[in-house]
Amino acid sequence: MEANSANVELQxxxxxxxxxxxxxxxxxxxxxxxxxxxxxxxxxxxAFVYGTAIVLDQEEIVKVDLFAIYEAPGEEYILGTxxxxxxxxGQLIIGTRNSLSIAILVTVxxxxxxxxxxxVAGFFGGHIDNIMMRVxxxxxxxxxxxxxxxxxxxxxKYSVWTFSLIMTAFLWMGxxxxxxxxxxxxxxxxxxxxxxxxxxxxxxxxxxxxxxNISSLVIVTMTLNLAxxxxxxxxxxxxxxxxxxxxxxxxxxxxxxxxxxTLEYRWxxxxxxxxxxxxxxxxxxxxxxxxxxxxxxxxRRG
Amino acid sequence: MWKFSLRRIxxxxxxxxxxxxxxxxxxxxxxxxxxxxxxxxxxxxxxxxELRNQLGFYDPWHVQYAxxxxxxxxxxxxxxxxxxxxxxxxxxxxxxxxxxxxLATLILTYxxxxxxxxxxxxxxxxxxxxxxxxxxxxxFATPLFIFALVMLWLFGFHLQWFPTxxxxxxxxxxxxxxxxxSKLYHLLLPALSxxxxxxxxxxxxxxxxxxxxxxxxxxxxxxxxxxxESRVYNRHIFRNSxxxxxxxxxxxxxxxxxxxxxxENIFGxxxxxxxxxxxxxxxxxxxxxxxxxxxxxxxxxxxxxSDIILSIIDPRIRIK
Numbered sequence: 206m207e208a209n210s211a212n213v214e215l216q217x218x219x220x221x222x223x224x225x226x227x228x229x230x231x232x233x234x235x236x237x238x239x240x241x242x243x244x245x246x247x248x249x250x251x252a253f254v255y256g257t258a259i260v261l262d263q264e265e266i267v268k269v270d271l272f273a274i275y276e277a278p279g280e281e282y283i284l285g286t287x288x289x290x291x292x293x294x295g296q297l298i299i300g301t302r303n304s305l306s307i308a309i310l311v312t313v314x315x316x317x318x319x320x321x322x323x324x325v326a327g328f329f330g331g332h333i334d335n336i337m338m339r340v341x342x343x344x345x346x347x348x349x350x351x352x353x354x355x356x357x358x359x360x361x362k363y364s365v366w367t368f369s370l371i372m373t374a375f376l377w378m379g380x381x382x383x384x385x386x387x388x389x390x391x392x393x394x395x396x397x398x399x400x401x402x403x404x405x406x407x408x409x410x411x412x413x414x415x416x417x418n419i420s421s422l423v424i425v426t427m428t429l430n431l432a433x434x435x436x437x438x439x440x441x442x443x444x445x446x447x448x449x450x451x452x453x454x455x456x457x458x459x460x461x462x463x464x465x466x467t468l469e470y471r472w473x474x475x476x477x478x479x480x481x482x483x484x485x486x487x488x489x490x491x492x493x494x495x496x497x498x499x500x501x502x503x504x505r506r507g
Numbered sequence: 508m509w510k511f512s513l514r515r516i517x518x519x520x521x522x523x524x525x526x527x528x529x530x531x532x533x534x535x536x537x538x539x540x541x542x543x544x545x546x547x548x549x550x551x552x553x554x555x556x557e558l559r560n561q562l563g564f565y566d567p568w569h570v571q572y573a574x575x576x577x578x579x580x581x582x583x584x585x586x587x588x589x590x591x592x593x594x595x596x597x598x599x600x601x602x603x604x605x606x607x608x609x610l611a612t613l614i615l616t617y618x619x620x621x622x623x624x625x626x627x628x629x630x631x632x633x634x635x636x637x638x639x640x641x642x643x644x645x646x647f648a649t650p651l652f653i654f655a656l657v658m659l660w661l662f663g664f665h666l667q668w669f670p671t672x673x674x675x676x677x678x679x680x681x682x683x684x685x686x687x688x689s690k691l692y693h694l695l696l697p698a699l700s701x702x703x704x705x706x707x708x709x710x711x712x713x714x715x716x717x718x719x720x721x722x723x724x725x726x727x728x729x730x731x732x733x734x735x736e737s738r739v740y741n742r743h744i745f746r747n748s749x750x751x752x753x754x755x756x757x758x759x760x761x762x763x764x765x766x767x768x769x770x771e772n773i774f775g776x777x778x779x780x781x782x783x784x785x786x787x788x789x790x791x792x793x794x795x796x797x798x799x800x801x802x803x804x805x806x807x808x809x810x811x812x813s814d815i816i817l818s819i820i821d822p823r824i825r826i827k
Contacts, residue, residue, distance in 0.1 A: 339518075339521070342518075342522070343521075343522050343525050343526075345810070346522060346761075346803075346806045346807045346809075346810045347526070347803060347806065348761070348764050348765060348799075348802040348803060348805070348806045349765055350764075350765040350768050351764075351765075351768065351783060351798070351799050351802045351803075352799065352803075354768075354783070354784070354787065355533060355783075355787070355795060355799050356533075358787045358795070359533065359536050359537050432648065436650040439650065439652075440650055440651070440652055440769065443652050443769075444768070444769070444772060444784065445788075459652070459653065459656065462656050463772070463773070465664070465671065468656065468659065468660050468664065469660065469664045469665075475656065479653045479656070479657070482650060482653060483648070483649060483650075483653060486648045486649075486650070487645075487648045490647075490648050
């Protein structure tokens, strides 16, 4: 996929040996120390979180222990305990894993819907585009937070899956709009006309010719969306409309801070989770902006 | 411009229609109905059935929808079973609070963002510019609720400069000077928390626009006529860079609506967002539908406003 990310630029360059797409991305990330650091941090934290989560027992961690309520960080509990005597450090690890997983899941699902919707609308244009854009406009003006909260509150048999489906249903518009405008430009190019002349079917043109050529935009947008989704998920969990409490997320840990006592005196409950959310979002954003620079020759540093 | 505005308003009608259908479906999906709040175990079930029949509970869905919309248009959103008062009356008190909070946030956002954006654009690629860009980038990446919690912890609890909840000091008499001051005092921290981290788009777009405008011919012209540096910036560049700010105005409103739910929850501020959360946890569904409807309408109006403003300042859009 990366090989295509620099195609657009490569065409306009008259260098004797054009660098491959992957090396452009890699060079861009290495040039930008912050992005490199972010990437290392992300890889490290995911390896650690997913690795330890296999060993850790979620049931054990979320079990209430009334003899260890609100213990300060110490030898037994590295980061202390919450109101149910549950280990914060363990919840932090599992919470990070859950938050990351759902953010990735939602990003992939919105990416899929958005790309297909945008490609179809942009490629066919005309009436189809018009109708599809009206649908998109409607979803776009809905107040995301409120609608998701209401849906979460009334959906029967609420689970992690329904949660991510609800989030996806109201989040695909941004990427769809971007892809559509690129597809509109792309379909006027010669290679598409050539493919049409040869009698290639529309479906094949869309997915075999247009999609690879805009894949760089898809990857960049999805990376940036991932950062936003981490924030949205933790925000919803913070309000109590995300994960159920038996599956801790980073937002669940933060929601304990709505208790003024916790906010004021028990920093170990909410500060680590806040720092984690912040670092994750910054890191993903940094990598995303580095990727964006790599796909646009004008912005490149290296 | 009138033609464009009219067309844009016409687009709004199907949007409002779909919104109302969506909310109607949601309202039907919600457990309970208008009667379940007042059901007395001593009342004969047959009598309840009879009442339900009278209220049109078993009518076909389109009849129910029509009467529901009819009630909406008359301003009847049902009764809150928790407060035992009409939903519209209940919301009326909260809307005023939310309105002031949003207004204060908007004013603070622009007060912070416009000078920073101008500085950043005027002295681009200097240390000052990098600091401002760095600040707005961190603000962009920080989730609102974390920042608000930190602000509440720091200024509310730790330094105790600001009240930590409510919209007015208890016991103040409406209409007095103290009452207004107390309102403002309670507004300041929530509004500031939200304003400080929502400056990103305004700062960045203003900066880029100024950097672009700086190199245009009419600026060279103004300089060669001998206009002072401050006049060039204030009269010529700034005015021509206002477009992105105006374009983002409607978008800011949408952001405000989404953000208010966090801010009101964290600062215990009795506004619409708080009302929605409370009613959901109390299963007061007629209030849930009413507040969501209002948020939806506000968002639709925000989008409308931003398109119309854009068409006023950028005539190219009207032609489409």
